[in-house]
Amino acid sequence: xxxxxxxxxxxxxxxxxxxxxxxxxxxxxxxxxxxxxxxxxxxxxxxxxxxxxxxxxxxxxxxxxxxxxxxxxxxxxxxxxxxxxxxxxxxxxxxxxxxxxxxxxxxxxxxxxxxxx
Amino acid sequence: xxxxxxxxxxxxxxxxxxxxxxxxxxxxxxxxxxxxxxxxxxxxxxxxxxxxxxxxxxxxxxxxxxxxxxxxxxxxxxxxxxxxxxxxxxxxxxxxxxxxxxxxxxxxxx
Numbered sequence: 120x121x122x123x124x125x126x127x128x129x130x131x132x133x134x135x136x137x138x139x140x141x142x143x144x145x146x147x148x149x150x151x152x153x154x155x156x157x158x159x160x161x162x163x164x165x166x167x168x169x170x171x172x173x174x175x176x177x178x179x180x181x182x183x184x185x186x187x188x189x190x191x192x193x194x195x196x197x198x199x200x201x202x203x204x205x206x207x208x209x210x211x212x213x214x215x216x217x218x219x220x221x222x223x224x225x226x227x228x229x230x231x232x233x234x235x236x
Numbered sequence: 237x238x239x240x241x242x243x244x245x246x247x248x249x250x251x252x253x254x255x256x257x258x259x260x261x262x263x264x265x266x267x268x269x270x271x272x273x274x275x276x277x278x279x280x281x282x283x284x285x286x287x288x289x290x291x292x293x294x295x296x297x298x299x300x301x302x303x304x305x306x307x308x309x310x311x312x313x314x315x316x317x318x319x320x321x322x323x324x325x326x327x328x329x330x331x332x333x334x335x336x337x338x339x340x341x342x343x344x345x346x
Binding site: 156165166169176180214222224226227228229 | 270272274276281282283284287288291293325327329332333334335336337338339340
């Protein structure tokens with residue numbers, strides 16, 4: 120079955136960068152996009168952006184443009200999300216998920232990122 | 237970018253039916269039939285319950301249904317069960333390859 124397994128918990132200082140990985144299995148990696156969504160503590164879901172592994176096309180939320188980079192490695196069926204210039208309000212659980220025409224479907228388990236001095 | 241407005245909370249008793257609304261504030265977005273609903277239990281990843289406004293993924297109970305009228309999409313849960321208690325989020329295509337989530341609705345089963 121489709122599975123997305125994300126990398127482990129990260130603790131970073133303000134101004135640093137974090138890179139979260141998302142290893143996929145159970146489907147043809149190039150057939151579906153990968154979306155990234157985050158959830159601050161006690162808050163709702165925030166769509167961050169998505170990438171098409173087939174051609175590398177990507178789109179990110181306007182408020183994150185310039186700080187977020189999404190990439191994929193088709194040799195290992197893995198997606199990556201890097202967020203730079205971290206701030207305390209970037210503290211959140213970060214999810215990757217498969218993405219098709221209808222939107223987001225299967226989710227990873229989430230990666231907790233804490234930004235604190 | 238558009239925004240999606242959901243009620244903060246809804247509640248119902250076991251066996252009852254409830255509906256959660258999701259209103260799009262941008263008139264442009266109302267023309268897309270790309271609305272999905274997600275269920276999230278505490279500490280868990282969200283789970284897709286409805287896509288394409290009305291479609292149910294394989295394995296999702298037929299007690300869950302979706303609809304849309306104008307700029308408002310709705311998720312209806314019939315025959316409410318204790319296990320349905322969770323947070324529910326709508327998500328819609330927002331144009332120019334972007335997507336947006338609603339603020340979420342906490343469902344309490346009384």
